[in-house]
Amino acid sequence: MRLFMFAIVITFGMTLVACQGDEMGINPENGTDDYQQTRYGDQNMGDQNMGDPRDDGGRLGINRMQNDENNNDLGGNNNGRYEMADRVADRINNDVEEVDNSYVMTGENNAYVAVNLRDNDSDEVNDQIKDKISNIVKRTDSDIENVYVSANPDFLGMVDDYAGRVQNGDPVEGFFDEFNDMFDRIFPDRDGTE
Template identity: 45%
Template structure:
């Protein structure tokens, strides 16, 4: 139930931030963060709303023997992890493995409070696409709404 509360707060903040985004914003909303990863701001007035690829976390997860591939996107204090598992399990990730993945993510960024993990094939594909767009510095207009909808589908109960 606590995770549902956090997911609800996160989703609401996405919707409210996206609604206030400056439609005239362009490539000025791109910057490099202190970890060297590409960061996209939702709007120029509120730099608290960002979306970034967490390369360090991704590398740590991919070094786990259970994981073949991972994509990690961080927004505020939430991390979303899409994994392709070695045993080809799709959908929900075992609780013990989810905890190990969460620990790896949190070890790379002390500001992350919530980690959401899935091996759902659609989630994996979309996370890869979003990560590519962020890394290439492409504009993120509309990306947050799409991302929020996907997160709500994959994690409906906030788990």
């Protein structure tokens, strides 16, 4: 009798195991085997996981964007990410009286500064203003070697849109190719301080 009960329990247990669905209840025979499990509350978006945790050059913390997968090349320096440097932009806005508003994007050792000048209908930035901005950027972020400054309205608009999307947590992957094209057009000689 014990052997018979043991056989029934084993049979019942195997039946339950056999009736168990595959992961996520997805049957690969149905052509639906391309789903991935979603994990809520995972800790991969913390600052510690977004590049160098010691990096606080005024960037947007967990909203920093990394584009390492795309290996975008910014100015021949093999930069793989863009980051908005709000602290640097605030210093430019406060310390350079000719600048009404600015955005600073950094990519490894390059900084790209989009400025809106006060009382200036031109999109040209004179060398004196460029030098002031370059000095502020390099003092604030010692990793920056090259600073490129432009008041081009297209560049300013694109960086403004990018900053807003980063701030809101919107996807920004499509911007990287556009930025590279814009940088090539606005800064064709990206080999030093513009």
